[in-house]
Every structure is written in structure tokens, then in C-alpha cells.
Amino acid sequence: MRLFLCFLFALGLGAVCAAADGNDGPADLWWVRVAVQSRAELQALAALMEPLEVDRAAGTVLLLADDTHINRLIALGFEPIDAQYVSVPYQRGDGGINGFPCYPTVDETLAQINTWAQSYPDLVEVVDIGDSWRKLNEGMGDDLLVLRLTRQNQIADKAPWFAMGALHAREYATAPLLTRFAQTLLEGYDVDPDITWMLDHQVFHFLLIANPDGRREAEAGLFWRKNTDNDFCSDSNDRGVDLNRNFSFQWGCCSGSSGSACNETFRGPSAGSEPETEAIMQYVTAQFPDNRGPNPEDGVAADAAGVFVDIHSFGGYVLWPYGYTVQDGPDNAALQRMGRKLAFLNGYRPEKASASFNTDGTSDDWAYGDLGLAAFTFEVGTTFFQSCDSYEGLVLNPNLAALHYSARVARAPFALPAGPDVTPLSLDRTHVGTDQSVVITAVAEDGRYSNTNGVEPVQPVSAVQLTIDTPPWLDDSGALQFDADDGFFDESSEAVTLNLAGAGLAGGRHTLYVRARDQNGNWGPTSAAFVTVQLLPMNLLPLWPDPVSVLDLVAAQNGVP
Ligand code: 0X9
Ligand code: ZN
Numbered sequence: 266m267r268l269f270l271c272f273l274f275a276l277g278l279g280a281v282c283a284a285a286d287g288n289d290g291p292a293d294l295w296w297v298r299v300a301v302q303s304r305a306e307l308q309a310l311a312a313l314m315e316p317l318e319v320d321r322a323a324g325t326v327l328l329l330a331d332d333t334h335i336n337r338l339i340a341l342g343f344e345p346i347d348a349q350y351v352s353v354p355y356q357r358g359d360g361g362i363n364g365f366p367c368y369p370t371v372d373e374t375l376a377q378i379n380t381w382a383q384s385y386p387d388l389v390e391v392v393d394i395g396d397s398w399r400k401l402n403e404g405m406g407d408d409l410l411v412l413r414l415t416r417q418n419q420i421a422d423k424a425p426w427f428a429m430g431a432l433h434a435r436e437y438a439t440a441p442l443l444t445r446f447a448q449t450l451l452e453g454y455d456v457d458p459d460i461t462w463m464l465d466h467q468v469f470h471f472l473l474i475a476n477p478d479g480r481r482e483a484e485a486g487l488f489w490r491k492n493t494d495n496d497f498c499s500d501s502n503d504r505g506v507d508l509n510r511n512f513s514f515q516w517g518c519c520s521g522s523s524g525s526a527c528n529e530t531f532r533g534p535s536a537g538s539e540p541e542t543e544a545i546m547q548y549v550t551a552q553f554p555d556n557r558g559p560n561p562e563d564g565v566a567a568d569a570a571g572v573f574v575d576i577h578s579f580g581g582y583v584l585w586p587y588g589y590t591v592q593d594g595p596d597n598a599a600l601q602r603m604g605r606k607l608a609f610l611n612g613y614r615p616e617k618a619s620a621s622f623n624t625d626g627t628s629d630d631w632a633y634g635d636l637g638l639a640a641f642t643f644e645v646g647t648t649f650f651q652s653c654d655s656y657e658g659l660v661l662n663p664n665l666a667a668l669h670y671s672a673r674v675a676r677a678p679f680a681l682p683a684g685p686d687v688t689p690l691s692l693d694r695t696h697v698g699t700d701q702s703v704v705i706t707a708v709a710e711d712g713r714y715s716n717t718n719g720v721e722p723v724q725p726v727s728a729v730q731l732t733i734d735t736p737p738w739l740d741d742s743g744a745l746q747f748d749a750d751d752g753f754f755d756e757s758s759e760a761v762t763l764n765l766a767g768a769g770l771a772g773g774r775h776t777l778y779v780r781a782r783d784q785n786g787n788w789g790p791t792s793a794a795f796v797t798v799q800l801l802p803m804n805l806l807p808l809w810p811d812p813v814s815v816l817d818l819v820a821a822q823n824g825v826p
Contacts, residue, residue, distance in 0.1 A: 294329060294330070294331055295329070295330050295331070295335065295348045295349065296327060296328070296329060296348065296349040297327070297328050297329075297330045297334075297335060297338070297345050297347070297348045297349075298325050298326070298327050298328075298345070298346045298347050298348075299325065299326050299327075299328060299338060299343045299344060299345055299346065300324055300325055300343070300344040300346055301324055301325065301326050301343070302324065306343075307319065307326065309341070310326060310328075310338075310343065313334070313337065313338070313341070314328055314329075314330065314334055315328070315329075316328065317329060325346060335348075347694065347695045347696055348695070349695055355445065355657065355661065357653070357657075358373070360373055361373070362437065362484050363484070363486070365437060365650065365652075365653055366653060367441060367653035367656055367657060368437050368438070368440075368441045368653075368656075369440075369441060369444060370484055371407065371474055371477050371480050371481055371484065374440060374444060374473050374474055375407065375408075375410060375474075377444065378391055378410055378412045378473070379391065381412065381447075381451060384451075385451050385454075387416060387417050388414055388415065388416055388417070388451060388454055388464060389412065389413070389414060389451070390413040390414075390415075391410055391411070391412060391413070392410070392411040392413050392470075392548070393408045393409070393410055393411075394409045394410070394411050394472070394544045394545070394547070394548040395408075395409045395540055395541075395543065395544025395547070395548075396408060396409065396540055396544075397409060397476070397477050397478045397492070397540065397541060398478055398492050398493055398494045398505075398539060398540050398541065399478045399493055401540050402494075402495070403495075406477065406478055407474075407477035407478070409472065409474075409475070409477070409541065409544050409545075410472075410473075411470050411471065411472050411548065412447055412469075412470075412471040412473060413468065413469070413470055413471075414447065414450055414451065414464060414468070414469040414471070415464055415465075415467065415468040415469065416454065416464045416465050418465060420465060420466055423466055423467050423468045424466065424467045424468070424570040424571070424675040424676035425467070425468050425470065425552055425553050425554075425570065425571050425572075425675065426467060426468070426469050426470065426571070426572045426574075426671070426672050426675040427469075427470040427471075427472070427549055427552070427553070427571075427572070427573050427574070427632075427638075428443055428446075428469075428470070428471055428472070428573075428574040428575070428576060428668070429443070429471075429472035429473075429475040429545065429574075429575055429576065429628070430442065430443040430444075430472070430473050430474060430475065430576045431473070431474045431475055431476055431477075431479075431480050432475040432476050432508050432509055432541075432575060432577070432628065433476070433479075433490045433491075433507075433508075433509060433577055433578075434476050434478075434479030434480045434481075434482060434483040434489040434490060434491075435479075435483040435487070435488045435489050435490055435649045435650070436576075436577050436578040436579070436649055437483070437578070437649060437650050437651055437656075438578050438579075438645055438646050438651045438656050438660050439576040439577060439578055439645065440473045440474050440480070440576075441656070442576060442645060442660065442661065442664055442665070442668075443471055443473050443576055443668075444471075444473050445661065445665065446471075446665055446668045446669075447469070447471050447473070449665065449669075450463070450464060450469060458776055458777075458793035458794050458795045459669075459673065459791075459792060459793050461776070461793070462736060462776065462778070462791070462793050463672055463673065463675075466676075466736060467672065467675050467676070468552070469672065470548075470549075470552060472545065472548075475508065475541060475545065476491075476492050476508055476541055478492055478493040479491055479492050479493055479505065482502075487502060488649060489502070489505075490505075490507065490529055491504070491505030491506055491507050491508065491529070491531065492505045492506055492508055492539055492541055493505050494506050494533075494539060496534075497526035497527075497531060497533070497534075498526040498527035498531075501527065503527040503528075503529075504526075504527075505531070506531055506532070506533035506538065506539050507522065507523075507528075507529060507530045507531050507532065507533075508539060508541050508542050508628075509575075509577075509624070509626070509627050509628060510522035510523075510530050510531070510532040510533070510624070510625065510626040510627065511532055511533045511536070511537060511538060511539050511542040511626050512536070512537065512542055512546065512626050512627060512628050512630065512631035513536035513537040513542075513546060513626075513631060513635070514589075514626070514630050514631035514634040514635045515587075515589040515590075515625050515626070515630060515634065516532065516535075516536035516537070516625060516626040517532050517536070517625060517626060518589055518625045519589045519590060519623045519625045520623060520625075521588065521589055521622070521623035521624040521625035521626070521627075522624065522625050522626050530624075532625070532626050536626065542628075545628070546631065546635075549573065549632065549636065549638075550635075550636065553571045553573075553636055553638055554569070554570060554571060554636075554637075555635075555636050555637065556569040556570075556571065556636060556637025556638065557634075557635065557636065557637040561595075562595055563595060564595035564596050565595075565596050565599075565637040565679055566679070567599075567677065567679050567680040568677050568679075568680060569637060569677070569678075569679055570675060570676050570677065570678075571636070571637075571638040571639065571675065571678070572638065572639050572640075572641075572671050572672070572674065572675045572678050573628075573629065573632035573633075573636075573638040573639065573640040573641070574640075574641050574642075574643065574668065574671055575627075575628045575629055575632075575640075575641070575642045575643075576642075576643050576645060576664075577642055577643065577644050577645070578644060578645045578646045578648075578649060578651065579644055579645065579646040579647050579648055579649060579651070580644040580647075581612070581613040581614060581644060581645075581646075581647070582613050582614050582615075582616055582642075582643070582644040583604045583607045583608040583611065583613050583614070583615045583616070583641060583642075583643055583667070583715075584604070584616055584617070584618040584620075584629065584641065584642040584643075584644065585597075585600040585601065585603070585604045585615075585616075585617060585618060585629065585633075585640065585641050585642075586600065586617075586618055586627075586629050586630045586632075586633040586634060586640055587617070587618065587619060587630050587633070587634065588618030588619050588623060588624040588625070588627050588629065588630050589619070589623055589624065589625040589626075589627075589630055590619060590623065591617075591619045591623070593617070594633065594634075596633075596637075596679060597617065599639075599678075599679040599680075599682070599683075600617075600633070600639060600640075600641075600679075601615065601617070601719075601721075602682045602683055602714070602721060603639055603641070603671075603674065603678055603679075603682040604616075604641060605714040605715045605716070605718075605719075605721045606670060606682045606713060606714055606715075607641060607643075607667045607670060607671060608667075608714075608715035608717070609713045609714050609715045610663060610666040610667040610670055610713075611643065611645075611663040611664045611666065611667040612663050612715075613643070613644070613645075613715075614715070614717055614718055615715050615717070615718050616718055618630070618642065627642070628640070628642070629641060629642045638678075639674075639678030639679060641671070643664065643667070645660050645664055646659070646660045647659075670790070673790040673791070674790050676738060677738075680787065680788075681787075681788065681789055681790045682789075682790075683783070683785070683787035683789075684711070684780070684781065684782060684783055684787040684788045684789025684790070685709045685710055685711040685726050685757075685781040685782070685783055685789040686709070686710050686711075686713050686781075686789055686790065686792075687707045687708070687709050687710075687729065687779045687780060687781050687789065687790075687791075687792040688707070688708060688710065688713075688792065689707065689708065690705070690706075690707045690779055690792045690793075690794050691705070691706055691707070691794075692704070692705055692706075692777075692794055692796060693706075694796075695795065695796060695797060696796070696797045696798075696799055697765075697767040697796055697797070697798055697799065698767055698798075698799045699767045699768050699769075699770070699798065699799070699800060700767065700768065701766075701767050702764045702765060702766045702767065703764075703765050703767070703796055704762065704763075704764055704765075705731065705747075705762065705763045705764075705765055705777065705779070705794070706760070706761070706762050707729065707747065707760075707761050707779055707781075707792070708758060708759070708760050708761070709726040709729045709758070709759050709761055709781035709789075710726075710757070710758045711723045711724055711725070711726055711757040711758070711781075711783045711789075712757045712758065723757045723783075724757060724783040724784040724785050724787075725754065725755050725756055725757055725759075725783065725784045726749075726754055726756065726757060726758070726759040726781050726782070726783055726784075727754050727782050727783060727784045727786075728746060728747075728754065728781065728782045729746070729747035729759070729761045729763075729779065729780070729781040729782075730744040730745065730746055730747070730779070730780060730781075730782075731744060731745045731746075731747065731763055731765070731777055731778065731779050732744050732745075732777075732778045733745075733770070733775055733776070733777060733778075734775055734776055735778070736778050736791060737778055737780050737788075737791060738791070745763060745765070746763070747761035747762060747763040747779075748761060748762055748763070749761055750762055757783075759781075761781075765777070765796075767798050767799070770798045771798065772798050772799065772800035773797065773798060774795055774796070774797045774798075775795070775796050775797070775798060776793050776794075776795060777793060777794045777795070777796060778791050778792075778793050779791065779792050779793070779794070780792070
């Protein structure tokens, strides 16, 4: 069961709720500021957990705390003043592939999808997009399930984002990485401001396991790559079609695949012959706009929406189309720019997919070549059966950061990566009275590119703006402007500040949207923060209700009579 602990602020006008998972899963982490009255109190607190920042003048201490810590703090009579969500820490599930407990099996992944559908009915839809080869031909096998995430609301024009894992069965880390990314989205809704606006205004399509038949063979320990189509190289462990050579754009064109059935890169008998590739192409075509012009040399419009990511392993690359030819496509500069941005985040090498050798019939060439989507292949990790230690230590977090970025630009992936990032964005308080201001600081940074393969040009930041409750891509006419801390917008990295008065804002939680522009006029992606406006002046309110009632509240929330 999932319980919620709420920290009540100032007569309950604002509340921050932490999901307390009991034994069900990981606990959320919070930055919590706690009031301390004396050195002795601080000492007592330090015995419990590490004070990260002590402000003696204000009598506050900053802590990193999970729900258990927070319960303990409250029980000891400490007063949490504010709390800011950090993240849900990663925790291995039970089970997993034999010898690799960090990688959920096909069965576990499909069960997880259905569990999430039950737990998050306002965010999750499960779409059966077709059958695997075995299900279609042998009566066993699996449905191809898309985990579709978006907040059910009235918002129109949602930008689409698609990712798939395990198209190549043996690439163990791929599906778990995406599963984990989906989990961060689900658990971050209404808690993390960026995840909240993304789920409000975008749709995420996860085909976590694109090749379940092959994956089941790989789970049994075989280095299985293809699907299990038994019409080719029949009844052997080399049977099947390489699904990443079977997509219908430039299929078999360019010596980038094999016509021999037992080969690893066997392209199949015809373009899109396999049920898995057919289902993917049909689904993606139905869910995404067609951004292509009538001629192959027509580029995609700068404001075109749609990101497509295919996760593979291994090698440490961020690849973009085309793979079938060494010629640059019409949008190569934009794809390269976004590729360098993604590579900055996951630390990999950004390359056009044909850099080392040609491949034809791949998923990314199809998604870009046919539909004009910003399509990328990540080659994560250093081996197919990546150990859990290196997956958790090296692969997971940098790739979650890259995926998160790919999602934040889904509305205009051919344009937004040219603009500056706003990072970090911070507020000096999460709750503000109507007689107070909140000081918003940020760094706008235009140069967050990997320059390990060519150098991406960078421009000075020219403006940073804030809109309240309306995302800037919908309407920025009422935007407030940040000041450059050094007085001038003339560098590619600018520290900026804006004082936002609580006066005039309605009570309750607001979303602050911040974005920056460079001197070429390119806006970067939006970063958001939450602030809660207290209708009465903060200094007239007690900071915390009577401790006994708080303990009662926590007990009640935990079902203790
Ligand atoms: O060969 C492939 O399909 C990919 N490598 S893997 O080891 N995962 O099999 C590379 C594909 C490169 N080409 C494109 N991304 N277009
Ligand atoms: Zn692969």
C-alpha cells in the first residue's frame, strides 16, 4: 500500500506530501530545512543525520531525508520548515534475470506495466500494438505492450516522445533503463515540476521490450540478437530476422545488412516483414505527425515535434541518422546538435550513425527518414550482459539524464537544443507570504555540448524569462525578465536572478517556467519550479502546528488508531 505523509505548513495553507512506500519500494528523498533553537538541539539532530548546511543566524539546518527520517524528526519535535523533492532513489526489485537481479525479466516487465496501470490510472494507458512472431505463429509468445504515459487532462496538442528497448534481445541494460525512466516519470508527477509539466503537455510511449521472443532466449543465457522467426535458418539458434535491419526506409539498400538467413544482420525477406517492426511502424506512424516534406532533400520545420529513441548496447555512442549513407541528411546540423547535447549528458561519443559503417533498415533511419522525427540510437554500456554493478554505477544515471533531456525538447527537438539550458534553477524558499518575495536564481548555459567529435558553436545568452502557470511556448506575453548577476548578457554562461513578489499571486501552488535565449534568437528548453503562496504574511503565522497534533496526524496517516 502507498501512504502519504504530509508536512503541513503554516495552518495547513500549503502542504508537501511524501509518498511513504513501506516495504513496497524505494522511499522518496527530500531536501528538508529544519528549525533548531540551540546548539544542543543541533547536536541532537547531528546524532540522527548529517546537517548539510547550518544557518546559525536563521536557526535552520538543511538535511537530506527520506520518509523514515522525516517521521523520526517530527517524533523528536523538530520543525520541518520546507521540503523539496530530490528523487526516488534507485532500488533493485526482487527477481530479475538469473545472475542479473537489476534487470527485470520479460514477465516482470509486463507485470510491472500492468501494475502501474492500476496504481496510476490518471497517468497510464497500456496499448497492445501487436503480437510477437511466436504469438502470431506458434500460439505462445507475447503481446507488444506500449506503456503510454500522460496526465489525463483537457490539454490539446501534446508533444509525442517514443522510446524502445531490447529490439536486440541480448542487450540486457536497455529495457531496464527505460523501465526505470518510466518509473521516475510516474513517481515524479506532481512532485517534480519538470516531470509534471512534461506529463501534462506531452505523451510518452514506451515499448520497453520490442523483441520479447528473442529476449526470452537471451534471458536463458543465449547471446540472442534477432527475433525468433523460424522461417529463416529454421530450428537453429541462428534463426530469425535482425529487427534493426527490417524497417522499411531504404531497406536492404546499401550493403548495411545481410541477405543470408543465418547471419546476425539478416534483413528478412522484405521491408517490414516481421510482426514486431510492422507493429512499431504502424503505431509510431499513427501517434506522430509526419514532418517530412515531399522531397527527400526537404528539411524538417524547426518547430516540428517528436522524439524517437532506440536504446541499444553497447559501446558508448549517441547516434543519429542516416546510417544507410555517409551523405548528410537535410537536418544533419540539428540532429548533430541534439546528439551532442545528449552526449554531454551521458558522456558518450556523438556520431552520425554511418560514421563507422553503413547500416540499412534501422529504426532511427526509418523514424527520421519516413516521419521526420528527431531519431537517436543510444549504445549504452560496455558489454551485452552488463554487470549490475556497472549498470547501476555507470550506465543508469547518465542515461536517465540524457533521456530526461530528450523528453524536455520533444515539442521542438530540431530547435530547442540550439538554445541555452537553465540549470540549476533554484528558489530561496518554496513557500512565500504575500508580503514577501522569493529570490529565483539560475545559470543559463549555452555550451552544454559534447565536443568530443567536432565542436558545436556557442553564443552568448541574451535573455532569461519567467512565466507563471502558463508554459512559455503557449504564451510568453506576460513574461518577467531575469537580470544578469554581472550586469550584462554577454557570455555563453550567465548567472541570473529574479525577485518574485508574493503580492498579487493567488494562494496555493504555482508553477514557474523559466527559459533562456541565445544571441541567435534560439530559445532553449523550459525548466520549472514550484512555489506555494501563503495568503497571510508568513511572519504572522506559527511555523508549525502543535506537535501533538502532528504526531496524531502521522499516526492517522499510517493507519495507527
Ligand atoms: O547494428 C546495430 O543495429 C547497432 N549496433 S548493435 O550492437 N546494438 O547491434 C548499430 C546501429 C547503427 N546504425 C543506426 N543507428 N542507424
Ligand atoms: Zn542493438
